[in-house]
Amino acid sequence: MKLFTALLLLCCIHAAAQPALIPEPKQLSWGKSELRIGGLSVRSADFPQEAARLSRLLEEQHLPAPGTKQPAFLIRKKPMGKEAYRLEVNAGGILLEASTAQGAFYGIQTFMQLLHEGAVPFCKISDEPAFSWRGYMVDVGRNYQSMALLKEQIEVMAKYKYNIFHFHLTEDIAWRLAVKQYPQLTAAEHMIRNKGKFYSEADMRELIKFCADRHILLVPEIDMPGHSAAFKRAMATDMQSDSGVVIVKNILREFCDTYQLPYIHIGGDEVHIKNKNFLPEMTGQLHDAGKRTIGWSPGGNVGAETIRQLWGDAGVTDSTFSYIDSRYFYINHMDPLESAVSIYFRQIGGRLKEDRNMKGGTLCLWHDRNVRSEEDMMRMNPVYPALLAFSEKAWKGGGVKGFQVKITDTAAFAKFERRLVRHGKEYFHQKPFPYTAQSNLKWQLYGPFDNGGDLSRRFAPENGDLPKPAMEATGGTIILRHWWPLVQSWLPPQKPNSTWYATTRIWSDADTTAGYWIGFYNLSRSPATDSPPKGAWDKKESKVWVNGTLIPPPEWQHGGQKGQLETPLTDEGYEYREPTPIQLRKGWNTVLIKAPVGSFESRDWNNPVKWMFTFAPAPVDE
DSSP: OTTOOOSSEEEESSOOOOOOOSSOOSEEEEEEEEEEESOOOEEOSSOHHHHHHHHHHHHTTTOOOOOSSOOSEEEEEOOOOTTOEEEEEETTEEEEEESSHHHHHHHHHHHHHHOBTTEEEEEEEEEOOSOSEEEEEEETTTSOOOHHHHHHHHHHHHHTTOOEEEEEOBOSSOBOBOOTTOGGGGOGGGOSSSTTOOBOHHHHHHHHHHHHTTTOEEEEEEEESSSOHHHHHHHSSOTTSHHHHHHHHHHHHHHHHHOOOSEEEEEOOSSOOOOTTHHHHHHHHHHHTTOEEEEEESOSOOOTTSEEEEOSSOOOOOTTSOEEEOTTOBGGGSOHHHHHHHHHHBOBTTBSSOOSSEEEEEEEEOOOSOOSSHHHHHHSSOHHHHHHHHHHHHHHOOOBSSEEOSOOSHHHHHHHHHHHHHHHHHHOTTSOOOOOOOTTOEEEEEEEEEOTTOTTOOOGGGGTOOOOOSEEEESSEEEEEOSSTTEEOSSOSOOSSEEEEEEEEEEESSSEEEEEEEESOOOOSSSOOOOOOTTSSSTTOOEEEETTEEOOOOOOTTTTOOOOTTSOOSSSSGGGSOOEEEEEOSEEEEEEEEEEEOOSSOSSTTSOOOEEEEEEEOOOOO
C-alpha cells in the first residue's frame, strides 16, 4: 500500500495477539505482525462524516496528534453491497473500502475492536451481513426507560452492527407516546406505573436522530387494538369502537405528519378482533401515507403488504409474506447462561441467511414485571450478553434448525464464548453483564430414578454410589426439560415423577472461599411467578452438595410469596443476588446436584415447570 504512508508508526516484528471480534467477519485472514500506532491521520473525500467520526474515536484513545506526512488511514468508496466493507491493515497503513457510509461505519466499528493498546494487527477483512434486519426491541410501555438508558443501549447496538431499534411505546400499563390532539393519553392518572413518564415530540425527534447518526432505523410500535387498556382508560372508549377508530386514525395521521419514518409497527396480537375492518383500515391508511407496516404473527387480520414479526410456534407459513423472526428471542425469558447458548446455535427464521421471505430477526426485552429502578431491567435480564450473541448470529447467519438450549458443538461455542467474555471485561466492566465462562464445565448425568411423587426420596448417588452415567452435559446451566415444548433440552422425553443427579469436579489451587451462581428455577421476568419457598432452593426439593456438604439456599427476601406483577423481584435470580459462598479445598472438589421433578403440568401459566439447574463460578470484577 504505497499510496499511504504511516506516520509515527512502527511495525512490530513479533506476531500480534488476535483481537476478539464480535460479530466475527465473513472473511478474515491475519498477518504475522502488527501496526504500532503513535498517531493517525484519517482521510476520506467519499465519506467525510465517517472520517470525522473515526478521528473523534481515535482522539478518545489518547494517541499522539498526527504529524505532517501523508495520512495513514484512508476511507474510500468502492462498489459492493450496501452494508459491506473491506478493511486491510499492513505495513503501509490502513485502507477501508465501502460503497455507502453505512458500510464504512461498520468497518470503523471493526477497526476499533482491532485497536488495542496502540496497536492493530495486520489483517485482511471482507465482510457483509447475512441478514438485512438486525433489530433490538425495548418495551417502555410497561416500564419506562430514561433517555440516558435508551441511548446507552443504542450505543451498544451501533458498536455491534445493529440497524433496527424497535420502540414498543404503548401498552396496557401506560401509553408513553405524546399525542398533541389527545394529551390525556399521557396523563399520569391513566398510567399504572412510572406515572407521568412519557416521550415528548422533542424526545422522539432526539431518539430518531440519535439512531440515524449511528445508521440505525427507529421503528415505533403503536400497539392496536390489543394491549390498549391505557388507551381505553384515557379515551373512555375501546379502540375497535366507532369512536375509537376515529381517534386511532387521528393519532396515526398526526404521527405520520410529525415523524418521517418508513416503518410503523401496529402490533395486532393477543386480542379478540371484534371489528374485522379495524386493522385493514389502519394499515390501509398507513400505506396510503407511504409507510410500510409490521404486525405480530400470530396476530390480527392484516394483508400481504404487512411484514409478519414471528413470536409464536409457527415459522414461515406463506411464501407471499415477508417475516422477521422473534420466536424465543425474548431476553426476559432466558436464563443468562442459556441466553448465549440458545442464540448462538439458532438459525434465524430457520434460514442460514436472508431470503425473499425472511428478512432477519429482532431480539426483544419484555420485562412485564414491575421494577424498583430501571437499572433492574439491565441486571435481571442478560441484555448485553444476549445483544452480543444476537449480533454474531444476525451478522454471520448459520446455525441449526429449531430451538435448543444445550451446547452441542463445544469447540465452536468455546471459541465464541472466549470472545464474548473478553468483550464483557473490556467494554462492559461498568455495566451489568451477567455471563460467565461455562463451556469448560462438564457434568455426568445419572437417571432417571422413579420417585413415585415423593420428591424428597433419596437414591444411590446421595450415598456416593454412582451408577454408570446416562450422558455427559456441558455448561453452567443445564436445562433438563424446558417449559416450552419446542425447545430441545438435554434430556430426551421423560416421565413425570423422576429424579436426576449430576456431578462435576472443580479444581482449586488453594483452600479458599469462592462465589458461585447457583439456582434451580430461573424466574422469567414476565409472568407473576411465585417466589421460592423459605428454606429451600425451589418447590421440587432440589439440592446441591460440595465435597459432601449440603449448600443451604439463600434467605429469600420474599420467600413463599405468591407472584404479583406489581411486586418487583429482588433476589430470586442468581444473577442479581450475591453469589453463594462455597468453601473449596486445595485440589479437586466434588459437586453433586439433585434435581427431582413431579408433574409436568403447571398450576397456572405464571408458574411453568422449569426443570433445570445452574452451578457456575460467578464472574469476578477485575
